[in-house]
Amino acid sequence: MADQERVAIQQAIKDQGEIVRKLKADKAEKDKISEEVAKLLELKAKLGDDAAPKKFILKTGKGTRDFNPQQMAIREEVFNKIIDCFKQHGAETIDTPVFELKETLTGKYGEDSKLIYDLADQGGEMLSLRYDLTVPFARYLAMNKITNIKRYQIAKVYRRDQPAMTRGRFREFYQCDIDIAGQYDAMIPDAECVKMVSTILKTLELGEFEIKLNHRKLLDGIFAACGVPEKDFRPICSAVDKLDKTPWLDVRKEMTEEKGLDPDVADAIGEYVKLKGQMDLVEQLQNDAKLMKQKSAVMGLEDMKLLLHYCSLYGCLNEVSFDLSLARGLDYYTGVIYEAVLKGFVHNADKGNDEESQGVGSVAGGGRYDGLVGMFDPKGKKVPCVGVSIGVERIFAIMEAKLQATNKKVRTTSTEVYVISAQKNMLEERMKLCRQLWDVKIKTEHSYKKNPKLLDQFQYCENNGIPIAVIIGESEIQQGILKLRKIDSREERTIPRESFIQEIRNELKLLSDEAVSE
């Protein structure tokens, strides 16, 4: 390396060091700091072997995270409750690859396409990481000529978005979707989606929630009735979509100034989108002569009427609200749209940050998309679909915060028995006992040390919530017995070695009965 070059790099290192120090002094976001530290380390690496020994940048990619065992335990619990509900409704599951041909994703996400992760061109096909599970599902249906399926899929999707990890917004995150595909009678599958969201949110005990409902055809009818030119339906719809985070006046400004809508037209829309209700609102709108001249409004309202009626039969009418301000961002919806929000939930990290704290309560969303599968079929054959996606990352964040608040410890293992020896040279005896317990499927551990200390072994049981210890020593061997210790109560009793499996089974049964009756 030329001296001149080295000097330039050393200067750059000095400057970059200054940036990092300043960020740290200003207590900037952790993510931002790591990014600048990474740049610094890269510069240092350029100096080569004669500089400090090469340092690895020990981090995960921006906007991604590891899950530790505690987080995995929460995640498993959430997934199990959601999957239970999906299975109660007769759903089956599929899986698709994490990447798709780039062109499969092209033209499906509008201006969000810039957020798609592409794979490098290493020869062969052009590939992109999936952006959601809906487009791969539609590709799957068209490719396999499937016209009827009720499927759920839980998998990670990828978006090169600005991460806001404290609020549960990541670049790699789980989606948890259920979709019902098939040509059926109006609103029957649509109502079942509402029922499932309601059941899931109740089961997860996240507090009070509301499932907002609206209909794309009704929105189109309203736009037409108010005098929006048809070409502006989608842009105006995406302005309405911001109403959960933005005050009406700002949305109105976007409509009139950015999108050139006549202010009177915007005001007319403003009157509609503040309406909320249930069957009363359906009736009110059905008496709106101007609106009823729009065929799509008539159709949308008929659907909404049926949907609310079915929700009542399914016992989930109390949780739903027919809300004309709900619009949803995605272009591909063609009928009913859903969004579930937790009432009054403000995430801890967002306190004092008004703009961002609104809308964080959204924990599920979806709608009907009757045209998407047809985009993949050579003959354009349509398969009507309706579905919802549960926002599990946000739910994980809430559950973690709740758990932290209660100071409860989650077990990350399910070990039932720990085999302990108080004396030296008992490793072989411990191994024999473990083998017997494992062979009858009792969850068992013992120390990986040859001569572990007694107290360390008890401590291990307490730290890991293991309920029972089996203790073996010289005198137990001679007498053909073992000691059984209950970790919680520290009670110990002697059990005969020849029937120790049965004794332990009885004890485990008692413990599980106690846990149920608590």
Next chain:
Amino acid sequence: MADQERVAIQQAIKDQGEIVRKLKADKAEKDKISEEVAKLLELKAKLGDDAAPKKFILKTGKGTRDFNPQQMAIREEVFNKIIDCFKQHGAETIDTPVFELKETLTGKYGEDSKLIYDLADQGGEMLSLRYDLTVPFARYLAMNKITNIKRYQIAKVYRRDQPAMTRGRFREFYQCDIDIAGQYDAMIPDAECVKMVSTILKTLELGEFEIKLNHRKLLDGIFAACGVPEKDFRPICSAVDKLDKTPWLDVRKEMTEEKGLDPDVADAIGEYVKLKGQMDLVEQLQNDAKLMKQKSAVMGLEDMKLLLHYCSLYGCLNEVSFDLSLARGLDYYTGVIYEAVLKGFVHNADKGNDEESQGVGSVAGGGRYDGLVGMFDPKGKKVPCVGVSIGVERIFAIMEAKLQATNKKVRTTSTEVYVISAQKNMLEERMKLCRQLWDVKIKTEHSYKKNPKLLDQFQYCENNGIPIAVIIGESEIQQGILKLRKIDSREERTIPRESFIQEIRNELKLLSDEAVSE
């Protein structure tokens, strides 16, 4: 488009069409055909709008696949059995992102690094898809300064390898790893890995298997004793690794001709690597004066002796074989190495293809890697690790083939009750019954049609293995009853509406008791 250009493309389309026709006529591999069809469609697309309407290439990326609900059911069963075993041994689980910083993977995989998928440079960090779960696990340990953990992880990894999908070799595939990290006494965690592999392969009922064991230090000692220069240890080791697929004479050729080894040295190695046994082989080698001059051979043999002893205490000695030909490809192993093979298993698709059919029986592998975590620690602090990876893709392929052979149908849903109406206008009544059943967690479905045909509804139950139907009609409503039908036996009986939930629960309990006693 210039006419000249158009003519050139049209000619290319004609030529490419010929290639596709020929492949089809020759009944070439499906994958190969789709690839050439894709090229054809791309050419056609170049002609633009004036050609046929743009066709989507309806396929998944090369070497990847969807899992349909039947395959998912098998996958779930396999995973559950494996996870059960991991949990029996007290393991917890973590998750890491699907991509890592590129430099995290750099320098870990030797010449296989060329198979790593990179993400496109879209600004920001350079990222790569994970190649295995071991390197991310080591990164996780170093980053979080974890020195003790027993963790399992089941997740997809990515390799730009030549796919051989009929033999279960994909570019996107599952790994299913368990690793024990921590400074413990010799061979105690190492033996538990053998025990877990043995338990899992027995539980999965894949037929007879053998777990081959060897030790990197012993191999090094053998190489030294035979006169291999130390710099050639790893290349010679990777030649030995091919012995499961390649005859000795070819391996010898690689050693002498490609890698410049003295033929006499190669022959000396050849004498060792054909040895197999258990404790007898340990004794034989401990009496080998030339070998015992190598310190690393002495250490390796001490380990092997302990390992075999512990395997005997854990009740899995019958399945293990101390096999000097086992070498494993990866550079990072430092101690014991494992590989489990199914005895005499030859995959259907490989019949008559001798070269490829060997080695397909391998269904698990792993070893001790005491240096990898230290590569990520700024101070090089080591965390000793040992682990195994279960080859689940191969296991899925075997289970699918087995299932196909027995002609058994897998249920992909777990619906218990189907609510049926024989007459028109019963949708609301069906919905009410479903609601009651769902609300007490009974898995229930009904038709999405307003007025479905009775036979179609019975057929749905039979196709989907739903055991019980509840039938409602005008007369049932008037009498306050329902009909309960057992789908298998076609028995029908009347039950009172007010206690129908209890009646159904009883019936389901009877059915599940019957299933258990079968």
